[in-house]
Amino acid sequence: PIGLSVLMAGAVKATGNALALYLVVPLTAVAVVIATYLGAVWLLPASAPWKRVLGIGAACIVLGSTLFFTYSVAQPMREIPALLFFLVAAFLVIKTKQWYWLALAGVLFGYSVAIRETNFILIIPLVLYGLRGKWLAFSVGALIMYSPFLWQAAQITQHKEVFREKDITTIAITSNIDHIQSFSVSNLWNNQGKFKPGVGGLNQYWSVAKQFSVWPLFLLSIVVGLIYLWKHQRPLFYLFSSWIAVVVVLFAAWINPYPRYILPILPVLAWLSVFGAMTLWQWLSSQLKLKRWTSLSLAGLLALSFIASYQPVFASRQEYLATGTPQDRELTKTDLTTIQSAIATVQADSVTTGQPPLLLMLGETKGGLAETIMTHTTIQTIRFPNKDKEQPPLDQLLAYLDHLDETYTLYLWYDPSVTADEQRFYNQSILTPITTLATSFKPEISILRYATPTTD
Numbered sequence: 001p002i003g004l005s006v007l008m009a010g011a012v013k014a015t016g017n018a019l020a021l022y023l024v025v026p027l028t029a030v031a032v033v034i035a036t037y038l039g040a041v042w043l044l045p046a047s048a049p050w051k052r053v054l055g056i057g058a059a060c061i062v063l064g065s066t067l068f069f070t071y072s073v074a075q076p077m078r079e080i081p082a083l084l085f086f087l088v089a090a091f092l093v094i095k096t097k098q099w100y101w102l103a104l105a106g107v108l109f110g111y112s113v114a115i116r117e118t119n120f121i122l123i124i125p126l127v128l129y130g131l132r133g134k135w136l137a138f139s140v141g142a143l144i145m146y147s148p149f150l151w152q153a154a155q156i157t158q159h160k161e162v163f164r165e166k167d168i169t170t171i172a173i174t175s176n177i178d179h180i181q182s183f184s185v186s187n188l189w190n191n192q193g194k195f196k197p198g199v200g201g202l203n204q205y206w207s208v209a210k211q212f213s214v215w216p217l218f219l220l221s222i223v224v225g226l227i228y229l230w231k232h233q234r235p236l237f238y239l240f241s242s243w244i245a246v247v248v249v250l251f252a253a254w255i256n257p258y259p260r261y262i263l264p265i266l267p268v269l270a271w272l273s274v275f276g277a278m279t280l281w282q283w284l285s286s287q288l289k290l291k292r293w294t295s296l297s298l299a300g301l302l303a304l305s306f307i308a309s310y311q312p313v314f315a316s317r318q319e320y321l322a323t324g325t326p327q328d329r330e331l332t333k334t335d336l337t338t339i340q341s342a343i344a345t346v347q348a349d350s351v352t353t354g355q356p357p358l359l360l361m362l363g364e365t366k367g368g369l370a371e372t373i374m375t376h377t378t379i380q381t382i383r384f385p386n387k388d389k390e391q392p393p394l395d396q397l398l399a400y401l402d403h404l405d406e407t408y409t410l411y412l413w414y415d416p417s418v419t420a421d422e423q424r425f426y427n428q429s430i431l432t433p434i435t436t437l438a439t440s441f442k443p444e445i446s447i448l449r450y451a452t453p454t455t456d
Contacts (some may be wrong), residue, residue: 006022007115022076023150024081024319025080026072028080029080032062032243036270036271037059038055039055039058039271040055040059043271044274046277054274057274059275060306060310061213061266061273067208067259071263073448076332079264080263081096082116085112089126090125090126092105106138107142107144108145108146109122109138110146119264122264126239140231182255185253188202191204192255201254202252204257213269215306217280217306218273221272221275221277221280224276224279224283225272226276229272244269245267247264281299335441339373339437342435344377345447346379347377355407356408356409358379359411360383360450362381362384362409362426363415365413380408381413384422398452401452402452411448411450412426429448431451433451434447435447
């Protein structure tokens with residue numbers, strides 16, 4: 001799906017600045033925090049003053065989540081923009097009855113799916129809550145929005161490009177629909193993918209959910225909130241519980257249960273937690289027959305425990321924003337300028353060979369950085385296989401590079417973090433140093449021209 005790419009391209013077009021694309025995910029993350037506050041105000045069954053307090057608490061839980069922060073700033077991914085569009089669509093479905101607002105909800109839901117196609121599963125909680133009587137306008141809006149993206153996906157599927165025989169793989173482009181083959185009930189308890197094999201999706205996501213918040217009462221309050229809604233607000237219980245269940249079960253059944261996949265449930269858990277804490281306070285005050293000031297003191301203790309839990313988190317965030325120290329393979333603007341300068345040197349060298357350059361990336365920085373280089377320069381990149389089971393025999397790899405050498409001048413991106421297989425390949429290669437660079441994430445990076453070994 002290209003929904004996020006369209007947003008990024010739109011940001012660049014609107015501002016005339018290529019770096020504007022990096023603002024899209026952080027800004028949508030800010031909007032998700034605001035939407036979490038509004039969701040508490042609009043959905044939770046509490047008096048008006050308490051709704052605002054609960055909204056602030058829920059927003060703090062989302063903002064204070066390390067996972068949410070990581071995929072908002074350090075490693076921006078499409079889950080958060082997709083979540084924003086779904087949240088707004090859900091609010092419109094829940095709060096309105098006019099056909100034009102429902103059509104807009106469908107448009108927003110369709111775009112959410114266009115960003116992350118698995119968000120389609122979130123139609124289930126909307127249907128359970130009340131979409132059944134509003135489906136026509138919603139469906140029309142969703143189809144109008146999603147049809148162009150569906151057409152684009154069909155075009156890609158119809159134009160698969162098969163590599164030539166000398167290449168290592170067979171298919172250049174595969175449809176996301178092929179991922180369905182990776183889903184299995186057995187993955188719930190014993191997944192066998194490349195990410196945490198054998199842990200099981202349910203066990204993995206239980207661990208992730210426990211880390212969503214540093215507040216000790218987070219999980220207990222969620223349970224209390226669900227119990228209250230089951231007894232007194234059954235439609236809201238169905239909405240929240242199905243929202244959580246469909247996301248967790250879907251991705252727990254996939255072969256690779258990455259933590260970011262369940263980010264769509266974070267606002268729901270935040271709402272349930274703050275509401276459950278309020279319910280727990282009210283229940284204790286009633287059962288213990290506490291006087292007004294004693295009851296308010298208990299509420300104050302709950303609030304203080306919440307603030308004390310998050311104080312180190314937000315202090316760390318403040319320090320991070322103040323110092324600008326990169327984390328989790330982040331790039332600084334200086335890093336980007338340094339990389340662009342190094343690539344310009346490579347491209348100038350390739351002019352002397354009469355062939356376009358192709359950069360083969362080695363080392364742990366190749367993940368994600370290859371795409372960044374292609375975004376901000378005109379050079380093409382490929383990555384050395386990372387996993388042991390993906391390693392081709394050396395003679396097959398050399399044959400592949402020989403084939404590429406007929407069309408391109410090959411260059412190696414090398415840093416000391418290379419794997420044993422990468423180092424072995426590096427040691428056996430004929431290389432000419434072209435340039436070196438130092439970045440905030442790797443102080444020693446070399447780019448070298450590769451020459452195909454000659455045979456007698």
